Amino acid sequence: MDVEKWDVLNSSGKNTGRTVLRGRDSLKSGEYHLVVHIWIVSSMGKILIQRRADNKKLMPGEWAATGGAAIAGENSFCAAKRELFEELGIKSNKENLFKLIRIKRKNSFLDVWAICIDTPAEKLILQESEVASAKWVTMEELCNMIESGDFHNYGAEYFDSIFEKIDDFRGSLL
Numbered sequence: 001m002d003v004e005k006w007d008v009l010n011s012s013g014k015n016t017g018r019t020v021l022r023g024r025d026s027l028k029s030g031e032y033h034l035v036v037h038i039w040i041v042s043s044m045g046k047i048l049i050q051r052r053a054d055n056k057k058l059m060p061g062e063w064a065a066t067g068g069a070a071i072a073g074e075n076s077f078c079a080a081k082r083e084l085f086e087e088l089g090i091k092s093n094k095e096n097l098f099k100l101i102r103i104k105r106k107n108s109f110l111d112v113w114a115i116c117i118d119t120p121a122e123k124l125i126l127q128e129s130e131v132a133s134a135k136w137v138t139m140e141e142l143c144n145m146i147e148s149g150d151f152h153n154y155g156a157e158y159f160d161s162i163f164e165k166i167d168d169f170r171g172s173l174l
Contacts, residue, residue, distance in 0.1 A: 005072040006033040013102070013109050019072045027107045035108045036080040037067035039100070039162065040090070042118050045170050046136040049151065050087065053132050061132065063145060064152040068130075069108075076111040088134060089125025090117060100165035103158065112162055114169045139163070 004022040007015050009032040020027060027033065040048035054061045066087055070079035080097060084090045092115055103110040121134045137145070145151035146159065154162075 004069060006069060007072050007074075008032070009034060009109060013104075022069065031107065032104075033108050034070035034074075034076060034079065035067065035105075035110045036070060036076055036083060036113060037065040037110060037162075038080050038084050038097075038113045038115060039065060039166055039169075040084075040088075041114060041116050041166060041170055041173070042136060043116060043173060044118075046138055047142050047166070048088075048117075048121065048134060048136055049142065049145075050126075050134040051132045053128065053130055056130070059152055062152045063150055065154075076113075080111070080113040084115065087127045087130050090115070090119065098169065100169060101161055103161065112165065114166060116169075116173050139166075 003024060005019045006022055008018040008020055008027065010016050011030050011032070013032070016031070020033070042048070048066075049063050050066055051063050052059050052061060066084060068079070068083045068087075070076065074082070076099065077094070077097065081092050084092050084097070097113055097115050100112045100114050103112065121136055124134050126132075126134060142151060146153055
């Protein structure tokens with residue numbers, strides 16, 4: 001597999017014109033790269049989560065949000081659209097994929113997106129190198145999985161922000 005190239009962003013999230021190779025180059029203090037998460041919500045309010053492949057270097061076998069790093073030249077929307085299709089076979093466009101929030105983290109800007117679909121989990125096309133399985137859960141089940149450690153803990157601040165935005169998103173679907 002080719003090594004991913006990332007655009008380097010400044011502290012305001014603007015592209016610096018520099019790139020780094022994932023896992024080979026380090027970001028300096030004050031440098032960031034772009035990461036996307038996509039939360040998939042059903043019309044009934046359930047959340048689609050995925051279990052990462054067991055051979056992944058980062059978070060192997062953990063239940064987590066769909067997403068990944070933007071590659072050089074890719075904007076946030078394109079990265080979210082690509083990750084959603086690559087990992088789960090879900091097609092999206094500007095009419096059904098909505099940006100919820102941008103979170104500035106230690107060395108990344110995390111853009112969180114949402115989409116509403118009702119595809120049964122068994123009909124998804126999973127990218128085997130990335131995703132071991134996927135399932136629909138209620139918000140209560142997801143919260144229990146986070147608490148028990150069965151779902152990756154991105155931190156209380158992340159979940160507080162995201163759950164509020166997902167609730168707003170779900171409300172807009174009604």
